[in-house]
Amino acid sequence: MTQPVFWGLVGMALVVMGLYALIVHAHLLRKVLALNIMSSGVFLVFIGLARRAPGEGTPPAADPVPQAMVLTGIVVAVAATGLALALIVRLRALTGRTTLGDEGGH
Amino acid sequence: MPLQLLGPGGLGPDLLLAAVFLPLAAALVCFLLPRLAATLGLISALLTAAATLALMLGVLAGGGMEVQLGGWQAPLGIRWRSDGLSAALMAMTAVVGAMVSLYAAAYFRHTAYERTYFWPIWLVLWAALNALFLSADLFNLYVTLELLGFAAVSLTALGGGAAALTGAIRYLLVSVLGSLAYLLGVALVYHGCGTVDIALVAACVPDAPRPALKVAVAAMIAGLLLKTALFPFHVWLPPAHGSAPAPVSAVLSALVVKASFYLVLRLWLDVLGGGDGDGSGRWLAELLGVLGAAAVIWGSVLALRQARLKLLIAYSTVAQIGYLFMAFPLAVAGGAAAWTGALYLALAHGLAKAAMFLSAGSLLRFGGHDRIAELDSAVHRLPLTLTAFALAGVSIMGLPPSGGFIGKWLLLEAAFQQGRFVLAAVILLGGVLAAAYVFKVVGHAFTPAERERRLRSVPPGMEWSALLLALAAIVLGLTLPLISPLLQVGTDAAVAPPVSAAVALTAGGAV
Amino acid sequence: MAGLSLLDWALDGLLALLLLWLAWRALASPELFRAVVLFIAFGLVLALVWARLYAVDVALAEMAIGAGVTGALLLAALVRLEPPIGRGRQDARDGEVYDHD
């Protein structure tokens, strides 16, 4: 096993953990946390595996394209988190609920 | 032929630009000037629709178009590519979008708060749809998917009530989860092929490491199925579509769901080369077919059991999505007409379902509720709206000569050719069930209205936009000779000259 | 990158274990506040991992956005989710009243 593959596997583990938590937990804040951890896992796969490619300079910098993509992904994730939290806070204010009401996920 | 002016050599690239940037810029202006949002929004919506339709004519006349964004060649930069498939879906979006905009201008007339947020978000959504249909870059598609998802979620939440919020949150979670699965697939594709351009990935697929590629495709398709609400993943759809404001429901059901379906189709056709490469493609197609068939039955039965009109329509969407996926096993086994059928069903469903939701909105606005059993009084006073609903129902049922009929006919033809009688039976049964739930509503038009309640008036813009959409769904059935050549445009994208040149360039760049 | 030293491996392994442990605790911790704090910690460790993978831009962004802003958003939301329901009722119609700019 090489370093990129190692981090790729760690990323996949994060994805699976996040998915488990997403399904198991009912509290919406936890679902948001789970999605964030999942996305971190995906980003780790993206960047970790990029280390396999020959890079420039010493020490070789990571492939810039996945980096740019992950930057984009991070910003999208924070936007999603912000929107989700606003909706959840609003739901709580209206109904007092912090879950979706009917369990069972999606 | 003057239409050539709209093609690749003439205004074509500018029209591509307009299709994405015009609604986007309009959205910003609407956001900055809330007071003028409705006026500006409506004008720019009509302009966008005109530009998109011109683009479709251009594609029809002059063939597919390509734009290198930023002027960079494919592996490095992002391509916009407009072929028949995307032009057809964009045109459908334009028609639905224009009508929904007309409807919304009337619908939100008295609710300032909803109006100020509806317009910018809706225009962004439209820009995202066009961007998605144009993009030929897997990662860029991820961004457009997220854009689309967030816009849809925000619009759903506009309803403001607890039901709308719950629907929106569920939608957001599902949407983000689906996008993440898709992104995971993109990551693996990038690491397997060193590019995210669709054509280049397609060229690399035969040599790509197998398990990685299979997992990548599985992850991408699973994510997209989640967003498309195919059968076991459909649970989120009815609450979201059923609780949003009427124009929003129309957009969600008619367009947003189609976007992720389009992407599945795109991946299947352009990246996997139609899925007949090896056994696993076949196997996946069969799975999709089974899920689609289950969706048709399950969605229709549930639609029939709903007591509320908007939920009925939403479950009908679940059922109709099933048809789209039933095309996969049929097409993979050699019935290429099944693709045309699925596409036709997608277009017809877009028009018809938008008409249905808009009519439901008018009924709801008029009667103050959408309980089907008590619709009589509203239905009697709004004959145009009812007509729109019924005509849209004709297309949903798949009766001739509507667009839905053509789609079903093509699917049935493929099914009978291959002797797949079970699929054929499901297609037919779905039509009968659709008739049952459509007439469950329409039947109320003929019962004597008992209650005279104080009812709100419905502006003519709301009634006519729905009716025009429904008529479009019917007329679509007569346009196969026009649209069929359109769908052929760019089907051989993988071997077209500009792309093979790009493939050569990657080969140089990657080594 | 074939020649990775034992020290490198130890460092990678340690970081990975820490990362996974933090993620697990953040997801499983019964108390929401603790979960959010653990998530912020997770983000910071992840930033280290990015740096370790020579993705310095991502590391910076993760620290600022992933851990910082997201953490702040989560904490703020946590505070807003805490108060009793009664308060929410009064401004329940907030969203429906439009305020002109």
Place this chain on the structure above:
Amino acid sequence: MTEPQHRPGSGRQPASDGAAASGTSRAPEALPPLARVLLALALLGLFGGLAAAVLSLAQPAPGLAAAVAERLDESGVSHPVTAVLLNFRGYDTLLELVVLVLALMGTWSVGRARGCAGNAPGPLLRQLPGLLAPLMVLVAGYLLWVGAHAPGGAFQAGSLLGGVGILLCLSGRTLPPWAQRPSLRVLAVLGVAVFTLLGTVAALLPGGAPLDWPPAQAKTLILTIELAAMLSIGVILAALFTGGRP
């Protein structure tokens, strides 16, 4: 239920399809133990599949690092990540800024902001921003500038600005009048607006394409866009933190 504003509070339970809605039950754990075990097993299988995919990837891998390096000179900046973000794949970045604006619109449409964290700020929190804010703004400016040739750029700088906004908000300070609503909107859309405008102009130049920066002006254009984007990102992140429209 599209018109809740007319009938507030009456029967708004979302109808669920058959899967009996347990309504207000607030069980912290959604699934029974057996289902969780099965789920865990299924996810283990999923992990196996994903791991197999990772392990099967070729070594050394294809990538675009070389292609980026080759064309870096034409991009106007010397830092490859910035070149990718704002030139090669600038369109992604544009859409990403739109995502942020959209999240802001969505958040604002949901409701009004109700203060930052509810509680009165402690003494530390009241003093801290005064010291930190100017420093953070300085660092943000530096990150933006350095992004042209080293790690850094609009996103990192913008999020620092957002951090400044969050700190100010937490310390209970109100925004200066010039930063109130209309200009807040202007700032929020500035990044997208500048990006879109320049991108469109680039397309309309003879022989140009959307977002096609002429190499000679590329650096100026990119810095302009980054500046606008940084401001927008900062404003939007801070506004997201307040959780509603001002």
Place this chain on the structure above:
Amino acid sequence: MSPLFDPRLPADALLPLLVLASSLLPGLVIFFLGEARVRTRTALNLGGAFLKLGFVAWMVWGVYHGQRYELRLPLLDDLELTLRVGALSLLFLVLSAGLWLLTTLYAVGYLEQSPHRSRFFGFFSLCVTATVGVAMAGNLLTFLLFFEMLTLTTYPLVVHRGTEAARQAGIVYLTHTMLAGALLLAGTVWLYTLAGTLTFAPRGFVSDIADSHPGALTAIFALLIGGVGVKAALVPLHGWLPRAMVAPAPVSALLHAVAVVKAGAFGVVLIVYDVFGVEQAAELGLTGPLALIAAVTIIYGSVRALFQDDLKRRLAFSTVSQVSYIVLGVAIVGPLASVGGIVHLVHQGIMKITLFFCAGNLAETLGIHKVSEMNGVGRRMPATMAAFTIAALGMIGVPPIAGFISKWYLGLGALEAGVHWPLYVLTASSLLNAAYFLPILHRAWFGEPAGAWAERPVAAAAGDESGTAAAGARSLRLETGLLLLLPPLVTAALSLLVGLLASMPFSALEWSLLIAEREFHYP
């Protein structure tokens, strides 16, 4: 890009279009008319009906002289919507165009002052549009299109009254016809995938594949016949028809004599002759079972009719029985039998519409809905009952009325084909017909008047039932309104005339012989 319409649309392609448009356009306009605009609406209705009759007459002349009318509209890649007018189409066209005119007149009188008239006449016109479309269909796809359109446009007519019973009837009607539509669609598509064409042709178009796919063809035949059999009310698919009696009388007249049932029967004729070819069908062993079903339907309908006290229900079961004469004529493989079947298409229509008009008059004027209430009604409404009598006797098969001609040719055809059992069926059916019609006639003419209408002055009785004083005032001079009386008298006279003048040129019989000659290449 192929043009949707050929710009050089020749006159012979235009005519079928005009026939469609002459009811389609008035129908669409009528939807938008206010309830009160009676004159405009009536003018549109009658104008359309006369125009259509004129166009049809023009085409009759043309076809008689060997002209063919055809219009094509590309729909699917290699399938077109085709309107084509041949002899068989014309027979059905003349029937529907003529009877539409009479039914419109009748409906104008019948529905005076009732609510939702715009809606009613709108769908009425669309319904006829669909019927003439069915008549002119040049291939199975076009047939399917208009057949489904017929379903959709008749549903509002069936539920027009809006009562709970009407709603239930509507549901039953839809369930039957929608399932039938699915069967028909399945059969059509399957057939298309095998045969590669759907264009109707004399002697059918399946002979090429008959040897290779006999099983599939049998299944397709069953699907197609099942699809049209619902509308033709073949047992056991007839359940909707008696239920649909809740509709207003003009609708019943339309359903039974002109549009729905007739379209179904016409469909059976098309499928046996123009899709499969009667000899091919016989070779595949398909006509035997079809004849059996027809025979069962004939007997079953007649027996059920015996036990109905509700007049319209009795007539409905009579329809179930009589329509299958057409199917029987088709299924007995032989030229004379087919002439009998085809001519019955017209004869049954004329006679049955007379009966329904009369039943409607009784219900509208005197409030009579049941056979047991008809005692002595002949004295009160002699003209109506005279028409009724002629039609009923015709149904029984009394010469020289129309029904006799049909039965005569059916019997001859059976003998010619060398089978005897249809004769027994015909005889039994005629006896049963007599058994359920003669008591009605007896009651009407010789019974002692009883019931509310017998004691009260005419005006009050009429006003009481129809709810309008106008109807009563109108009835002072005539036995009922002129518009209500004229149509049954005309159709009764017609059913006499087509019998008497059966051998004149342009008579239905001559036309059927022509069809047998031209389309099927018999004698």
